[in-house]
Amino acid sequence: MKTLASELLARAASTPEQTAVVDQFGEHSLQVVVDAAQAIAAELARHSASAPTVVIQADNTWHTLASAVAVGLRGGLVAVLSPHAAAAEFDLAIEDIDPDVVIATDEVLAHWGADDGRFVHSLDTAGPRRVLAKPDFGDVERWAGGSAIAMTSGSTGRPKCVVQSEDAIRYAAQCTIDAVGLRSGDAIGAFVPLSSVAAFCFGMYLPAYLGGTMICIERWTPPGALAAMREHAVAWTMLVPTMALQLSIADGAETPLSSLRAMTVGGGPMNVRALKEAEETLGTTFLRVFGMSECLGHTTPSPTDQPELRLGKDGKPFPGTTVRAVDASGATLPPGEIGDAQVRGPSMFVGYARNGRPHPPALTVDGFLPTGDLVEVDEDGFIQVMGRQKQIIIRGGRNIDINEVESAIASIPGVVQVCVVPVPDDMLGERAAALVVSGGSDLTLASVTDQLDRSGFPKFKWPEYVFTVQDLPQNRVGKLSRPDAIALASRLAAQSV
Numbered sequence: 181m182k183t184l185a186s187e188l189l190a191r192a193a194s195t196p197e198q199t200a201v202v203d204q205f206g207e208h209s210l211q212v213v214v215d216a217a218q219a220i221a222a223e224l225a226r227h228s229a230s231a232p233t234v235v236i237q238a239d240n241t242w243h244t245l246a247s248a249v250a251v252g253l254r255g256g257l258v259a260v261l262s263p264h265a266a267a268a269e270f271d272l273a274i275e276d277i278d279p280d281v282v283i284a285t286d287e288v289l290a291h292w293g294a295d296d297g298r299f300v301h302s303l304d305t306a307g308p309r310r311v312l313a314k315p316d317f318g319d320v321e322r323w324a325g326g327s328a329i330a331m332t333s334g335s336t337g338r339p340k341c342v343v344q345s346e347d348a349i350r351y352a353a354q355c356t357i358d359a360v361g362l363r364s365g366d367a368i369g370a371f372v373p374l375s376s377v378a379a380f381c382f383g384m385y386l387p388a389y390l391g392g393t394m395i396c397i398e399r400w401t402p403p404g405a406l407a408a409m410r411e412h413a414v415a416w417t418m419l420v421p422t423m424a425l426q427l428s429i430a431d432g433a434e435t436p437l438s439s440l441r442a443m444t445v446g447g448g449p450m451n452v453r454a455l456k457e458a459e460e461t462l463g464t465t466f467l468r469v470f471g472m473s474e475c476l477g478h479t480t481p482s483p484t485d486q487p488e489l490r491l492g493k494d495g496k497p498f499p500g501t502t503v504r505a506v507d508a509s510g511a512t513l514p515p516g517e518i519g520d521a522q523v524r525g526p527s528m529f530v531g532y533a534r535n536g537r538p539h540p541p542a543l544t545v546d547g548f549l550p551t552g553d554l555v556e557v558d559e560d561g562f563i564q565v566m567g568r569q570k571q572i573i574i575r576g577g578r579n580i581d582i583n584e585v586e587s588a589i590a591s592i593p594g595v596v597q598v599c600v601v602p603v604p605d606d607m608l609g610e611r612a613a614a615l616v617v618s619g620g621s622d623l624t625l626a627s628v629t630d631q632l633d634r635s636g637f638p639k640f641k642w643p644e645y646v647f648t649v650q651d652l653p654q655n656r657v658g659k660l661s662r663p664d665a666i667a668l669a670s671r672l673a674a675q676s677v
Contacts, residue, residue, distance in 0.1 A: 181252025181327050183346055184388055188214055188249055191391065200388065201242035202367075202412055204398035208242040213249065216242075216307060220250035223303040223311060224281065230317035231255040233536075235273060237263050237284035238330075238375040240396035243309060245384055247283045252327075256320055259329035259341070259533075262375035262656050267293035269331070269339065274298070276341045277329060278536030280317040283309050322537050326530040330377040332473050341533035342377050342473040351526040352476035353386040355498040359480045360416050360442050360467070364391035367439075369417030371397060371405050372658055377473035378447065382418045400658065402430035406437075413439035418477075420447040420658045421455075424466070425596055426651070428458035429619055436463025442483045444469055446494075447659050451590035454597065455491045457619075470494035470503075470565050474541065475549060476527040479503065479563060493562040501525030502548075503563050505555050510544065513557075518566050521555035522548035573602040573610050580612055580641050589643070592631045594618050599652050600643060601666045603673045613645035613669040615652055622648040647672045 188210065191198070196211035224232055231254050236247040238260035251258040259277050261270065263284070270292035273279075282294045289295045289310060299312035326343035362368075368390070370383030387394040395412045397404045406427060408414070417440070419427075424445045427433060437443075443462075445455065446469035459466040468491055471477035479495035497503050504512050505519030513519040524547050531538030541549055554566040571582040582600050589598045597617040602610035616623050625646040632642055653664035 181248050181258055181346060182255050183252075183350070184385065185217070185249045185252030188217075188388060189253075198391075199393050201245060201394045201396065202408075203241045203394075203396040205241065213242055213246050216246040217249035217253060219307065220247065220283070220305050220311060221253035223305050224250065224254050224256075224313075227301065227303055227313055228280075228317040230280075231257075231320040232280040232313075232317045233257045233259070233277060233320060233323070234281040234283060235259045235261050235277065235279045236282075237261065237288050237309065238373070238380070239263050240370055240374055240383075240398075242394075243307075244374050245388060245394065247309065248328075248384070249388075250283075257323050257327055257329065260375050260380050261292075261331065262373060263288045263291070264656055265292065265331075265375075267291070270294060272339065273331065273341065276533040276535070278318065281311060281313045283311050285309055318536070324530055324538055326538055328377075328380060329533055330375060330380055330473065332377075343530040343533050343538040344377060344381075344476065344527075345530055348476060348527040348529065349381045349385050350389065351500075352381055352471075352478070352498070353389050356382060356386065356444070356477060356480065357390055359482060359498075360444075361483070362390055362392070362416055362441070366390065366392040366415040367395050367412045368392050369405070369409055369414040370394045371400060371408075371417060371419060371423065373400075373656055375656065378418070378471065378477060381476050382444075402426045403432060406430060406432055406435075409437055409440060410435070415439060415441050416443070418444040418446070420660075421445055421450050422597065422652060422654055422660060423658050425454060425458050425617075428461045429596060433461050438463065440464040442467050444477075444480065446471055446477070450491075451587070451595075451598075452488075452492045453591060454595070456487060459491075466491060468492075468494055470553075470555075470563060472523075472551060474529045475501075475523050475525060475551075478523055478525055478527055481562070489562060493558070493564045495563065496561045497523075497563070498525060498527070501527070503555065503557060504548065505557050515557055515559040518554055518556045521551040521553040521563075521565065523551055524548045573600075573612050575605075575610055575612065575640075576608040578640060582612075585612060585614070585641055585643065588632055588635065588637045588641075589614055589616065589628060591635070592623075592628060594620055594623060597652055599660060599662070599665045601662060601669050603645065603666070603670045611645065611673075612641070612643040613647065613673055614643040615647050615649050615665055615669055617650070617652060618648055645669065645673050645676065 368387035372379040
């Protein structure tokens with residue numbers, strides 16, 4: 181954050197009244213953000229001359245930007261954490277990151293359990309957020325060039341703290357700016373919670389780096405996001421598929437988003453038909469992408485690409501990034517063949533934080549990161565993610581590919597979103613259940629299986645439960661939460677007996 185902090189200081193000196201952030205509290209000029217950042221940075225400097233490692237409350241407000249810039253002014257590392265994180269998650273972050281400072285409101289500090297004496301000094305910043313510090317700061321060099329940390333969503337197992345360098349964040353932001361054609365002064369929608377790695381990069385860092393305005397809303401609601409995009413002439417935003425599709429069926433969605441040059445969609449399963457219908461409803465252009473916390477946003481199509489490429493594939497790698505498909509032996513497969521996805525590029529992460537230091541990623545001998553996805557790379561360079569390597573339901577000893585079933589159901593008219601999950605069964609071990617969001621009337625098991633039958637989809641792969649739901653379960657960053665989906669489907673299945 182050191183480079184961005186220096187840039188914002190210089191920009192505030194020449195255009196102090198430029199609007200940097202619009203949020204639930206109003207409009208905030210660049211000078212207001214910089215003044216708040218400098219006040220925090222001054223207190224940190226009075227407490228210790230060393231550069232700190234700081235955990236900050238990352239909500240979608242101007243305070244998050246000011247706190248991050250303050251850490252940058254001190255040459256420190258900033259770790260973003262959701263204000264909704266449980267005390268157990270905060271404890272994991274403390275264990276993995278070993279921060280010197282915590283910045284949050286009193287309410288969030290209490291919720292995290294951060295006010296229990298582990299950070300004994302309360303610094304005087306005269307702002308709405310308290311700054312709690314340890315007696316001494318550790319050596320920031322321990323992060324090996326890392327400047328930002330965010331927890332992964334933790335869909336399974338223990339959440340991982342991903343360490344990214346500022347160079348990686350700037351590279352990903354610049355590639356996106358170039359691909360979309362963004363310009364200084366553009367309004368950028370920051371609707372995904374800023375506690376995720378991708379949202380921190382593309383929702384907060386990108387507009388500040390661009391010299392644009394970060395547009396936020398207090399909490400995610402499709403009508404609220406639509407209103408904000410129209411009122412503030414948002415030029416670009418990045419959403420997970422669930423959020424993008426929710427926009428398209430919200431009240432008022434049929435009024436075109438005329439200012440929106442493009443909307444980037446990534447981070448979850450996507451269906452071409454549903455995306456096409458959604459972008460036609462919203463009157464904008466979707467860019468379907470592939471990326472991960474460990475190698476930020478590393479593909480994108482162009483807004484001028486044909487819809488079958490923009491919506492049916494997952495973009496081309498950023499300049500300088502390579503995505504390849506390999507077989508079980510690690511050999512690169514020729515174009516058109518599906519294999520295990522591996523990526524290498526400038527947005528590669530430093531490592532996972534463990535015991536206050538980054539543990540470097542496990543790369544191949546030639547520097548590629550296995551992503552855990554299945555991918556097909558075309559002759560023209562476009563990639564298509566074919567799903568995760570391990571997403572199966574084992575029913576009576578037969579393996580059912582979840583990605584294949586979801587794709588078949590998603591092609592049925594009226595299906596906006598679908599999630600297929602296993603539910604336990606005493607006799608067969610697991611059965612397939614489909615949670616479906618429809619654009620109109622409820623879909624039934626009979627109507628879904630009838631459509632699958634007509635399409636020739638193998639009967640042993642049909643779902644045995646279909647439940648129409650208003651929304652699919654989501655985690656805090658708006659992505660599909662498969663553990664919650666399994667729990668919901670299991671409850672509904674038990675109730676249907």
